[in-house]
Amino acid sequence: MVALGVLLGGLIGSGHVRSYDVWWHLQLGQDILRTHEIGLYDDYSHSARGNFRPPQQWLFEVLQAAVYGGVGETGLVWLRMVLAAASLGLLGALLIRRRSAYLAATAMLVLVASASMPNVTCRPHLVMPLLLLALLSILIGSNKRRWLQWLTPLVFVLWANLHASLVLGLGIVGAWMVYRACGGGDKIGDGLRWSGQGLAEAAGVLVASLAGSMVNPAGVKLLTYSLKYLPGGEYEYAAQAVQEWQAPTLGSFDMAATTLVLVGGALLILLRARQVSVFELLVVGLMVVMGLRWGRAAMPAAIVIAWVVTPVLSEWLRGVSPALLGWSRGSENEPEKLLPPALVIVMLVGVAAISRPVLAKRSLDVNLFPVAATDWIESHDLAGNMYNPYHWGGYLIHRLYPRHRVFIDGRVDMYGEKVFKDWLTLREARDGWEEIASKYGVKWGLAEVDVALTEAVRSSANWQVMYEDPQAVVFVRRDLWE
Numbered sequence: 001m002v003a004l005g006v007l008l009g010g011l012i013g014s015g016h017v018r019s020y021d022v023w024w025h026l027q028l029g030q031d032i033l034r035t036h037e038i039g040l041y042d043d044y045s046h047s048a049r050g051n052f053r054p055p056q057q058w059l060f061e062v063l064q065a066a067v068y069g070g071v072g073e074t075g076l077v078w079l080r081m082v083l084a085a086a087s088l089g090l091l092g093a094l095l096i097r098r099r100s101a102y103l104a105a106t107a108m109l110v111l112v113a114s115a116s117m118p119n120v121t122c123r124p125h126l127v128m129p130l131l132l133l134a135l136l137s138i139l140i141g142s143n144k145r146r147w148l149q150w151l152t153p154l155v156f157v158l159w160a161n162l163h164a165s166l167v168l169g170l171g172i173v174g175a176w177m178v179y180r181a182c183g184g185g186d187k188i189g190d191g192l193r194w195s196g197q198g199l200a201e202a203a204g205v206l207v208a209s210l211a212g213s214m215v216n217p218a219g220v221k222l223l224t225y226s227l228k229y230l231p232g233g234e235y236e237y238a239a240q241a242v243q244e245w246q247a248p249t250l251g252s253f254d255m256a257a258t259t260l261v262l263v264g265g266a267l268l269i270l271l272r273a274r275q276v277s278v279f280e281l282l283v284v285g286l287m288v289v290m291g292l293r294w295g296r297a298a299m300p301a302a303i304v305i306a307w308v309v310t311p312v313l314s315e316w317l318r319g320v321s322p323a324l325l326g327w328s329r330g331s332e333n334e335p336e337k338l339l340p341p342a343l344v345i346v347m348l349v350g351v352a353a354i355s356r357p358v359l360a361k362r363s364l365d366v367n368l369f370p371v372a373a374t375d376w377i378e379s380h381d382l383a384g385n386m387y388n389p390y391h392w393g394g395y396l397i398h399r400l401y402p403r404h405r406v407f408i409d410g411r412v413d414m415y416g417e418k419v420f421k422d423w424l425t426l427r428e429a430r431d432g433w434e435e436i437a438s439k440y441g442v443k444w445g446l447a448e449v450d451v452a453l454t455e456a457v458r459s460s461a462n463w464q465v466m467y468e469d470p471q472a473v474v475f476v477r478r479d480l481w482e
Contacts, residue, residue, distance in 0.1 A: 001105055005092030008113035009085030012120045017076055018368060019121035021410035024394035025057070026076075027401060029065030032058060038217045042414055044397045046385045046405040047423075047440055053414040054218035054225050056164035057124035064122070076122040084120050087129040088113060091303055094133060098307070101314035108306045108313075114257035116299035124163045125296065129303045131159050135169055136283070136307060139176050143184065149205050153212035160216040165300075167226045171286055173209050177202035179279035188281065189274030228413070235413040248295040258298045262291045265305040272312050280308045369395045373446055373472040377404070380466075384443025384480060387426055387453075392446065407440065429456035444476040 024044065032038055038058050042051045055061075067075040088109060095105040120126065135155050142149035152173065159166045180198035185191070216222050228234040250259040266288045269276060284305055291301030370392055377400065386404055388396050393409025400406075408415055408423045415423075422436050429452040447454050449471060457463040457475045467474035 001092035001096050001102065001109070002089045003092075004106060005088035005090070005109050006085040008109060009083075009088035010081045012113050012117040013081035013084035014077065016368075017073055017122055019123055020368070020391040021394045022076065022122045023369075023398035024409050024411065025061050025123060026064055026068055027394075027398045028055070028058070029061030029063070030069070032062050033065055033069075040218060042411075044401055044405060045393075045407065045409065045415070047407050047419050048415045049405065051414050051416075052221075053411060054164075054216075054222045056222065056226070057162055058217065059158075059161040060124040060127060060163065080120060080122045080126060083126040083130070084116070087126075087133070087299075087303060088116075090130065090133050091306060094137065094307060095310050098311045099314070100310040101318060104310055104314045104317060108261075108310045111257045111261050112302045112306050115255075115261050115302040119296055119299045125165070125299075127162045128165050128300045131155060131162070131165075131169065132172070132300055132304055133307065135172060136304070139173070139279070146201075149201075150208070152205050153208040156209045156212035157215045160213045160222060164222070164226045166213050167223070167230070168286075168290065168300075170206070170209060170213065172283060173202075173206045175279055175282035175286065177206055178282060179277060182278045184277075186277055187275055188278060192278070247293055248291070248298060250292075258291070258302065261302045261305055261309075262288055262298075265309040268309055268313060268316075272316065275315065276308070276312060284308050370446060370472040372469050373467060373474055374399045376467045376474060377446065382444045382476065382480075384477075385441040387437065387442045387445030387447065389427070389446070389448055389451075390423065396446070407442070407445075427451055427453050429453045434460070434462065443480045444474070446472055446474050449473060 027044070038055045040052060040054060042048050042053055064076065064079065067079050071078070091112065092105065092109055095108065096102070100108075135152065138148050138151050138155065156166060156169060159169055177199065180202035181195060183191075183193040183195050184198055185193075210223075213223055214220055218225070229236070248255050248258060250263070266284060269281060269284045273281060287297075287301040287304045290297045291305075374396065382404070385407070386396075387407050388409075390408050390410070390412075393406045396404070396406050397409060407426075408419065412420055422440070424430075425436050426433050426442075427447075433453070433456065445453075445457075447457070449468070454465075454473055454475075457473075458465060462478060463475050464478050465473050465475045
């Protein structure tokens with residue numbers, strides 16, 4: 001099971017560097033290694049220069065920069081593969097440890113791999129599943145070894161410096177506190193009882209976890225900043241602006257595995273609610289809500305739901321068809337002849353299902369980044385502020401900083417809604433776009449060939465296209481160039 005998880009994780013982590021935001025993460029890490037300082041304020045843009053943004057994942061960015069410095073872009077791919085393989089391999093081990101049937105665990109690993117694949121990019125959120133599984137294992141393990149729960153604050157010290165999703169972790173510890181207050185039983189069906197001692201102990205763990213979260217370069221500001229992403233927060237507009245923050249389209253074929261894990265897992269837990277603990281019920285509810293609201297949450301949501309649901313599914317299926325599922329650790333059922341071939345078939349189909357899109361992506365010769373256009377910019381002396389597409393901002397930071405600073409990049413939260421809307425006015429060449437360009441001191445820009453701004457520049461007396469290829473154009477103000 002571990003080997004299957006590692007294999008599937010390696011497959012979904014392979015392929016080219018596809019994420020646009022990899023590059024600004026990489027630049028941040030390189031600058032930390034170069035200066036030995038962790039900055040709290042932006043210096044990569046001209047439209048938001050000096051704005052506060054906590055270093056939410058500086059430790060991962062340093063790791064990424066060190067790997068890139070050693071072996072280049074290939075190292076980023078290997079780092080992605082290792083983290084994805086570690087997440088699914090650990091999940092495989094934990095499913096068996098939780099007495100899941102091998103066939104059910106195998107099928108769930110395949111579903112989770114398929115659901116995770118679109119979001120496996122060379123970015124800090126890849127550590128999130130490992131942190132979640134570590135936290136869940138510690139909390140569940142503390143039922144038998146109470147001292148384990150005091151390792152939880154150490155997880156949050158690491159979490160606060162690797163990724164900004166620590167708010168989710170604190171929510172899980174909050175669910176643990178409710179569970180302990182309800183007596184900490186294995187099954188809701190066994191009855192609930194108030195436990196003041198359990199509540200006090202779990203509240204102490206939550207307070208200690210909060211304290212651990214403060215051990216980061218920004219202190220408490222990291223936590224308050226992260227809370228602004230929640231519904232009603234200052235950065236909620238990012239859900240409409242950024243695709244990965246939008247709700248997944250569960251009805252599409254590409255999201256079939258995600259739909260099955262999230263919706264199917266939720267239904268199973270509701271139907272078997274008396275067979276799970278209060279903690280498991282609350283955790284599944286939290287992860288389902290998160291997975292349905294934000295597309296980027298599909299991987300951690302699928303992994304955590306699988307961790308809860310697979311043992312429940314196994315227990316139910318053993319009662320329906322023990323001959324099919326055969327034995328698992330602690331089971332009295334003897335393995336039947338049907339089990340080995342069924343297991344092999346599921347594994348082969350799973351590997352084939354994951355391999356096909358991976359191989360297809362590797363065969364596509366698509367340049368996602370404006371390499372040639374950026375080469376041209378580097379070889380010419382362009383003065384003044386620039387315009388650039390949102391999704392190329394990170395790459396341009398990596399290539400052009402500190403000589404040039406971008407208009408916008410993937411850190412949309414830091415720019416704020418006003419800058420984002422002004423950028424959108426420029427991109428779509430809406431009424432007043434030239435006034436917006438003047439407002440930000442834009443003297444030249446890089447744009448996609450097929451956007452409204454490019455057409456507007458071509459027909460404007462104030463701008464001139466200086467470079468063009470099938471992917472991008474570089475344009476300047478005529479008075480600047482002349």
